Amino acid sequence: MGHGSAGALEGTARRRSRDDGPCVEHWRPEGMEGLRMFRVEDSSRLLSSYSELYGVVVVLRGAVEGWYRGAVRTLAAGGLRLKEPGDVHRDLRVHSPITLQGAGFTADMVDEAARTLGVPRPVHFVDVAPGRAPRAAALATAMHAALASRGPVTRELEALVIETLTELLATCTERGEVRVHERAPRAVRLARDYLRAHLCGPVSLDALAAHAGADKFHLIRAFRAELGIPPYEYLTHLRVARAAELLSAGMTGAEVAHAVGLFDESQLHRHFRRIFGVTPGKFARSMQRQHRPSRLRMSGLACGA
Structure with missing residues (x-):
């Protein structure tokens, strides 16, 4: 599920989309x-x-x-x-x-x-x-x-x-000595941490590989083997999950695209709809609070705060 959130809304928020699919x-x-x-x-x-x-x-x-x-x-x-x-x-x-x-x-x-x-x-x-x-x-x-x-x-x-x-x-939990972060290859774990820390800014594959302590070819292969997608697709999922939080808080699509490191609002729209199954606008209208949060609150949610 790609779907982090702040607290509960004053009421049940919903969104539906039947455009081009389910x-x-x-x-x-x-x-x-x-x-x-x-x-x-x-x-x-x-x-x-x-x-x-x-x-x-x-x-x-x-x-x-x-x-x-x-x-x-x-x-x-x-x-x-x-x-x-x-x-x-x-x-x-x-x-x-x-x-x-x-x-x-x-x-x-x-x-x-x-x-x-x-x-x-x-x-x-x-x-x-x-x-x-x-x-x-x-x-x-x-x-x-x-x-x-x-x-x-x-x-x-x-x-x-x-x-x-x-x-x-x-x-339904693992009770042995093995932990999820220990099961994953060390390079993949380091790469995941790096992507989380840099989701709002540009990330080069060379910098990612250097941080993970592996050459980029082996890193991409290990990353896909562990998580099913390459590092940049994983980064896109991170950004869209963060975008959902910011849209819920009342930020506009243009503000959110900039805040999560995407090129523009059209890129946010494309990735958000692909991953969430609905447009950012429809998601925002259903998830926003009754009263738009203050600009100070929205600044605190943006990357780098």
Whole structure:
């Protein structure tokens, strides 16, 4: 899921787009800090996504084959996919039109729960094959069904969300000595850190390779093997995820394009629609607060603040 956020909005924000493809919706449940939602309805398009949050995705209908965590996997109706910040998913083949819904949890929310449960951090989810964690899958499905109404979060729903996250952390995480950052090649980890630190400015491949301590040919190959996309596509996903935050805060498309290191608003439009499935304008109109944030607040969100 490519989808970081600030706090909850005063009300449930939604967006829909049926232009040239499936219905795509994003919203923030009212009254639940640290939670973002998205839904893709009846999609036959090949999509890719970068996850800025910890994601819990359930497939409601259809089946899709895609690249994820170094392998090609098929996800069908009833399936559960868990994502971590930095994960990339890229569709390769849609077997039948797919409808899925995802919930994104902030790292702070997940870390707090993991610390309470004694789960090693940083949290690393394991793959959930069909039948592997039936209670976690059932809770996730029930949670998504309740959140699909897009109403304010009741105490009962909040309890279901917390119970679902707790069950996932208790039964679907890696508890051994291996951590996600240790599993990745060192050069890839260093390259990812560099891209995150420089997402607003120009990044040369030579500088990236020098920082990672590898020649650029081996780095690109290792990066794609680990994450499924080359470094510059990863950087684009980072920039679009950051752009979504700034659009939600009330910045204009032109301001956002400059703030995240893109050439102009048309480039933002092209990448944003490709990755999010909706134009920046439609996303902004649905996600902005009722009162536009102050210019000081927006400056603090921009890169380099």
